[in-house]
Structure formats: structure tokens, C-alpha cells
Amino acid sequence: MRTTRLVFAALATATAVTTVTATADAAPRQEHFRNYVALGDSYTAGPLIPTQRLDPLGCARSSSNYPSILASALRVGSYTDVSCSGADTSNMTAAQSVPLGVNAPQFSALRLDTDLVTLGIGGNDSGVFGTLVGTCPALRPTDPNGNPCERHFTAGGVDSIKAALKNTQQNVQTVLAGIHARSPQARVLAIGYPRIAPASGYCPSVLPFADGDYAWLSSVEEALNTAIENAVEADGNASYVDTFTPSAGHDGCAPDGAAWINGQDTLLFAAAAYHPLPEGMAGLAGIIHRQLAG
Numbered sequence: 001m002r003t004t005r006l007v008f009a010a011l012a013t014a015t016a017v018t019t020v021t022a023t024a025d026a027a028p029r030q031e032h033f034r035n036y037v038a039l040g041d042s043y044t045a046g047p048l049i050p051t052q053r054l055d056p057l058g059c060a061r062s063s064s065n066y067p068s069i070l071a072s073a074l075r076v077g078s079y080t081d082v083s084c085s086g087a088d089t090s091n092m093t094a095a096q097s098v099p100l101g102v103n104a105p106q107f108s109a110l111r112l113d114t115d116l117v118t119l120g121i122g123g124n125d126s127g128v129f130g131t132l133v134g135t136c137p138a139l140r141p142t143d144p145n146g147n148p149c150e151r152h153f154t155a156g157g158v159d160s161i162k163a164a165l166k167n168t169q170q171n172v173q174t175v176l177a178g179i180h181a182r183s184p185q186a187r188v189l190a191i192g193y194p195r196i197a198p199a200s201g202y203c204p205s206v207l208p209f210a211d212g213d214y215a216w217l218s219s220v221e222e223a224l225n226t227a228i229e230n231a232v233e234a235d236g237n238a239s240y241v242d243t244f245t246p247s248a249g250h251d252g253c254a255p256d257g258a259a260w261i262n263g264q265d266t267l268l269f270a271a272a273a274y275h276p277l278p279e280g281m282a283g284l285a286g287i288i289h290r291q292l293a294g
Helices: 002-018 066-074 125-142 148-152 165-182 211-235 278-293
Strands: 035-040 078-081 096-098 101-103 116-120 187-191 239-241
Touching (some): 035 066, 066 078, 125 165, 148 211
16 A cells, blocks of 8 residues: 555656656556666665565665656566665675675666666765765764865865766766666666755754755765766766756755655654655656656
């Protein structure tokens, strides 16, 4: 029942974003997807969103994440989700050790007859997300109205966080090439990351960053998404799905029910800190569904 409700929520989101009524029955391009494989990190896996899968438990992979919702909406014949929390681009070809188990190389799920692949990866390369979350909140008390985290990662006019994204772009491009080699007939979608911080305003009790760091954190996320989009353009055989723009108003500071992203407090049966809520997964599924149906 949970997945069914989220499927309808996803389709409603797609309609709201596009102002075009589209359902699984009306979208002409949906029915031909027979073998769908989802690759990605925690923003794909959905840590703590019920129900958590056991294959392996340490991946914190939800049966109600956006790949699951999308697979139901598309009525695919076969669906394989190998996303795993903490994954980076190296875990496409290398096994990932997780608590209580090992997640096989994600590329092991790809087959010659795979005809749809979604890829949500890049945020953990060079430890970008973990470094920001692990550093910025602790710096807020030193200058609550300033930008202590941006200053911390900037030396000699060089932003070290953004500089690392050049490697991320190349890594994602390599991953895309690997997907094409293993599943040459697949339609491949590289999924961007949704907005975490609002375009204006602050909510330090939810997102405990200094006021001046909100804009910088958004700029880092935009730079990450640009790196992924540039990798797609260089690849030439994949499509980029922008989730940042349509998630405006659904950031971590949004009111209950409107937020797609959880704040600093882990919600045991809803979402890990700084990760998508169930509503966020439905929203992301709607955005991807719209692009596939367009």
C-alpha cells in the first residue's frame, strides 16, 4: 500500500510540475521498458524510509524509494535496484563493504537486455556531501550570520570543494561509458540532486548552517549537478534529469508536507539526516516519470 500511494503521489507531482495531465496509461513511451536497473547512492537508496530491504541491510535501501515508485508507475517487466548508501562512482565496478554485508559492484546488475537505467551518483566522490555535513554545522557558532564554512574550504581564492568536482565529472562520464558497454540498448538517465537549502531564508534548527553559508552550499550543489550534466553532454548517449530546479520550495526548510529533504534530525521511520523524505522520493519519481513520458 505504501508504494501504491507513492506512485500516485509521484504521478501527481509530474502533473503539477509540467501542467500536463499524464498517467501511466496515457504516456506513450512507458510500456516498452522491460528491464529496469537503478544504480546510485543514498539519495537513490532512501535510508530509513520504510520498508528497508535486507539485500544487504547495510545499504539502507528502501522498497519505497524513487526507483521502486518509478518501476511501478512504468509497469516494467523486470526491476533491479542495487543502489547503496555511501556509494561513489568507484562502486559501480568494485564491491562496497557495508555494515553486515557487502554490496556487489553495481554494474553486476546490468545485462544486454537492460533497456532502462537510472544513475544517481557523484555526491560522495571526494567525500563532498559527507565533508560538508560533517564540517559546516560545527562552524556555525563561530559566525552565525557569516560564511565560516565557505571560508574554511577556500584558500588563495580556490574553493577546494568545487575544485574536486572536476574529478567527479570525469568519473561520472566513465560510469556512463561503462553502462553503455554493458547495456548498449538502454536508455540511460543521470539523475541530479534535489535542492537541499532554500533560495532565500534560513532554518538553523533544521539546517544548522551559518546564514551566509546557505547560498554557498546551494552553489556547491549546483556545481555538482553541473558536473553531472557536463558528463552527460560529453557522453552524448545519456540524458540528464534536473531535479534541482523543480524541487524549489521543497527544500529542507519547507513546511511539513512540502519538504522533500529531511534536516539534521534523523527520523527513524522516515529518513536519515539530510536525506530525502518519502515525499521527496515521490517527487523525484514524478520528475523522472515526466521526462520519460515527454
